[in-house]
Amino acid sequence: MILDNLQSLRFFLPELTLILAILVVILCDITFKSLRNVLNPLLTMAALVLAFYFTLQLNQAGDATLFRGMLATDSFAQFFKIFLLLAAFLVLLGSLHSEELSQVHQGEFFVLLLAVTVGMILMSNSIHLAMLYLSLELVSLTSYIMVGYLRNDRLSNEASLKYILFGAISTGSMLYGFSLLYGMTGSLSLFAIRDALLAQGVHGFNQFTILLILVLTLAGFGFKTAAVPFHFWCPDVYAGAPTPVTAFLSVAPKAAGFAILLRFFFSGLTQSVGSQWGLVSGINWPIVLIAISVLTMTLGNIAALTQNNLKRMLAYSSIAHAGYIMMGAVVLTRDGMKSMLIYMFIYLFMNLGAFHVVTIIYNSEKTFDIEDYKGMFHRAPFLSTAMGVFMLSLIGIPPFAGFLGKLYVFGAVINKGLFWFAVVGTLNAAVAAFYYMRVVKAMIIEEGNGNTAPLQISFLNQALLVALLLPNILLTIFWNPIDRWTAASVKLFGGL
Amino acid sequence: MITLSHYLLVSAALFSLGILGVMTRKNAVNVLMGIELILNSANINLVAFSRYSSHTIDGQMFAIFVIVVAAAEVAVALAIILTLYRILSTVNLDQADSLKR
Numbered sequence: 001m002i003l004d005n006l007q008s009l010r011f012f013l014p015e016l017t018l019i020l021a022i023l024v025v026i027l028c029d030i031t032f033k034s035l036r037n038v039l040n041p042l043l044t045m046a047a048l049v050l051a052f053y054f055t056l057q058l059n060q061a062g063d064a065t066l067f068r069g070m071l072a073t074d075s076f077a078q079f080f081k082i083f084l085l086l087a088a089f090l091v092l093l094g095s096l097h098s099e100e101l102s103q104v105h106q107g108e109f110f111v112l113l114l115a116v117t118v119g120m121i122l123m124s125n126s127i128h129l130a131m132l133y134l135s136l137e138l139v140s141l142t143s144y145i146m147v148g149y150l151r152n153d154r155l156s157n158e159a160s161l162k163y164i165l166f167g168a169i170s171t172g173s174m175l176y177g178f179s180l181l182y183g184m185t186g187s188l189s190l191f192a193i194r195d196a197l198l199a200q201g202v203h204g205f206n207q208f209t210i211l212l213i214l215v216l217t218l219a220g221f222g223f224k225t226a227a228v229p230f231h232f233w234c235p236d237v238y239a240g241a242p243t244p245v246t247a248f249l250s251v252a253p254k255a256a257g258f259a260i261l262l263r264f265f266f267s268g269l270t271q272s273v274g275s276q277w278g279l280v281s282g283i284n285w286p287i288v289l290i291a292i293s294v295l296t297m298t299l300g301n302i303a304a305l306t307q308n309n310l311k312r313m314l315a316y317s318s319i320a321h322a323g324y325i326m327m328g329a330v331v332l333t334r335d336g337m338k339s340m341l342i343y344m345f346i347y348l349f350m351n352l353g354a355f356h357v358v359t360i361i362y363n364s365e366k367t368f369d370i371e372d373y374k375g376m377f378h379r380a381p382f383l384s385t386a387m388g389v390f391m392l393s394l395i396g397i398p399p400f401a402g403f404l405g406k407l408y409v410f411g412a413v414i415n416k417g418l419f420w421f422a423v424v425g426t427l428n429a430a431v432a433a434f435y436y437m438r439v440v441k442a443m444i445i446e447e448g449n450g451n452t453a454p455l456q457i458s459f460l461n462q463a464l465l466v467a468l469l470l471p472n473i474l475l476t477i478f479w480n481p482i483d484r485w486t487a488a489s490v491k492l493f494g495g496l
Numbered sequence: 497m498i499t500l501s502h503y504l505l506v507s508a509a510l511f512s513l514g515i516l517g518v519m520t521r522k523n524a525v526n527v528l529m530g531i532e533l534i535l536n537s538a539n540i541n542l543v544a545f546s547r548y549s550s551h552t553i554d555g556q557m558f559a560i561f562v563i564v565v566a567a568a569e570v571a572v573a574l575a576i577i578l579t580l581y582r583i584l585s586t587v588n589l590d591q592a593d594s595l596k597r
Contacts, residue, residue, distance in 0.1 A: 130558045134565065137565045141569060144572055144573075144576065145572060154583050154584070155594060155595060157579050158580065160576045161524065161592060162592075162595070164573045164576055165527055165531075165589075172514070172531055172534035175534075175535060175562060176511055176538045176541065178538070178558075179539075179542045179555075182541075182550070182555055183504075183541065183549060183550075186549055186550035186552070187550070187552070188554045188555075236595040239595055240595055
């Protein structure tokens, strides 16, 4: 079904809600001076919930392309809408009682959060190169501002400058790749690109060009997903940004980046062979992704070993996780894509959880140094236990949910016969155990400096901690719904 | 006679100069100018391909959007450079190094 502009609006309700909410929150921020600190977060929350409701309503609508082939609405898009709205909601709750953000006026923060959410949703739906570029830039521009949100803080500003310079170069290279792809195929729509590539065949000099295009476009996707060798911004930006923003960046834009990577490669550069996906002859993109995946997880894990700043360590760990997630893309099977969705969904809870603990401890201790976490168990037993769970989940130790994610990803790779790839992944998980366990050891086993005053944790932060903790424990036991949901979500418009 | 290849050569040269400028310059504003070169090289490509090899105006439409986004990007980047300048009193990238450990 190809819908024109007016017909599309019905399917565009979640995004429209968020866009309307952006305007309402801005107006509220400048008109109700006394109430705005209460109203802004409530309005933002209401908008996210309403958008979530409309997204669920869309479920029965069926597949279609919106706005004359700009966006797709399918079950894949549905998954990412739910995922991204959930991530934005959790980050919003986590940012409310953060000492870092409360130093400055927060009105714009909610607006930026809504704008970046709209951008990410559009990103995961786009099937047109122009839409893809525009939505990616919308996400990038708003997240540059969010990183530099602490105006008077030197680190926050430097992080923001690094982010925008790296981001502009990466997306610029991606754009150059898009322009070459447009020249080769004469079209900007992903489906038309695939048809053109299939019709003319890729051989001879074109094979070199398509490799160049792959490298250039992967600069853009790699930048969003923080994959090696486009990861240089990641540790500095994560360390400098306010912690709730770091938590957000490490999960949501990364997932949107993977969504767009899957759309680009599976809708644009893959053909269906019977009921399976097959390569367009002459374009062997899985090889490129395998190399990037191996490099990403290895470098991420090794660099994380020597970090003393917990935010930097989690930054490198998030790079490594991008490598694990990418493993699912190279196998070109439904299982592979399903495993990526499952991994991302679980990663949302374990990583946001870890960063939430960092936020809570920074609120009273003003430190990110792992050394200062020693003896935390005596001061906040529940918080330390929760951090232990998040860390074990990030390693992938059963019975926590992270294990389920790794199981699916490695399983998909082994099913395809790539045993060595699964071995590399497992070795990496073993290396990762060292630095995650270091945090657990510091918090639970080691003795602190004698300070035994209990840590002050607000009720909201405690409730959020429980909300993030539960999926980490329960998803391994009740894995059936998520298995069915993600299996149904592996359905791209115009594909299989 | 100016053919498609001429446009492509110009855009490839601009892209390379942009990357070179980004890699070698220490002044944040100069790096931004390098980024502009990269974006405009893609614009030349898009318009040239739209004119010569495709029968649609998709490419020209895309180029206009890119120009708008580039303007927005520079506005945000300059704002960030300005706030950093208030703190550091310099726009030299080598001195924005407090995140390195």
